[in-house]
Amino acid sequence: MLVVKKALNNNVLIAEHPSYDEVVLIGKGLGFGKRPGDEVAGESAEKFFVLKDAKEQEQYKQLLDYVDESFIGFMNDAIERIEERFQVRLHEHIHVALTDxxxxxxxxxxxxxxxxxxxxxxxxLAYPKEFDVATEIIQALEAAFHISIPPGEIGFVALHIHSALTRRSLEEVNQHTRLISELVYVIETSLELTIDRQHVDYLRLVRHLHHAIERIQKGEYNDNQERLKKILKEEYPVCYNLSYKLIKIMQQSLKKAIPDAEAVYLTLHLQRLAKE
Incomplete structure (x- = not known):
């Protein structure tokens, strides 16, 4: 038995939990008539999740003031679907951020x-698994609420999922996505070409840039490519010089030092694009 702290609506309440301090319990009629201090059987809840942060708790309570209960129920099912797919407990913030x-x-x-x-x-391209689940959620949302949602929304949902999975802020995830878009623009302008967004070389470039940013952020660069760097500098001077231009942009955005080895990888990607 858990002790009720506050009933947020007929189907959602906050209760004291011996292991998690406070939990949000969800179940049909679970909060009806419940007052602080009442007991409630934890197993009677269809779902529960933990909101450890006081600010998150307050934001979730405010959400329930203007969001329909049926929508709250849909979102909890959607978040459960994400957790099952990735076999992980998502960061609590997704309950507030994605619902809102x-x-x-x-x-x-x-x-x-x-x-x-x-x-x-x-x-x-960067987050294919998150994108697949986001697509399923948007399709389910369209069916449940009889609404047509533009495809662009799938991308936004995928970023929310990635943010919750990696426990990185949505602002940071968005920053990396914008950075890659800027780098691609510089490549197209410098090489005077238009990259086919469906081409395999573009796919490789974008995925490489995302992996490079993650490695740079984690300080996992230990590569030494001095010999190959000299060869590429002589063989492909245009792409090699452009790679350093891209590295400077990345350094300014990420506020991190980027090893020279990255110039080798970028030069190879750029040469493939230029050749096409």
């Missing part, structure tokens, strides 16, 4: 606003 994001996305769509996502392709 999709609620307002639907509101904007109903008001006639168009949702555009300039980083949709880059997001799909």
């Amino acid at each position: 994001h999709l609620f307002y996305a639907i509101k904007r769509i109903n008001q006639g606003f168009d949702i555009k996502n300039p980083f949709l392709t880059e997001t799909e």
Whole structure:
């Protein structure tokens, strides 16, 4: 038996838990008539999750003031689907962030606003597993609430999922996506070409850039490519010089030193694109 701290609505309440301090319990009629201090059987809840942070708790309570209970139920099912797919307990913030994001996305769509996502392709290439689950969630949302949602929204949901999986802020995840888009623009401008977003070499480039950013952030660069660097500098001077231009942009954005070895990998990717 758990002790009720607050009933948020008829189906959602906050209770004291011996292991997690406070938990959010969800179940049909679970919160009806419940007052602080009442006992509730934990197993009677269909779902429960932990909101450890006081700020997160307050934001979730505020969400329930304007979000319909059926939508809250859908979102909890969606988050459970993500956790089952990745076999992980997601960061608690997703209960607030993704619910809030999709609620307002639907509101904007109903008001006639168009949702555009300039980083949709880059997001799909960088986070294919998250993108697949996001696609399923959007399709389920369309069926449940009889609404047509623009494809760009899949990318935004995928970023929320990746943020929760990696426990990195959404702002940081978005920064990396924008950085890659900027790097691609510089490549196209410098080499005077338009990259086919469906081409395998573009896929390789974007995935490499994402992996490079993660390695740089974690300080996992130990590569020594001095011999290959000299060869590439002589063989492909245009692509080699462009690789250093890209590295400077990355350094300014990430505020991290980037080893010279990255110039080797970038030069090889750039040469493949230039050749095409």
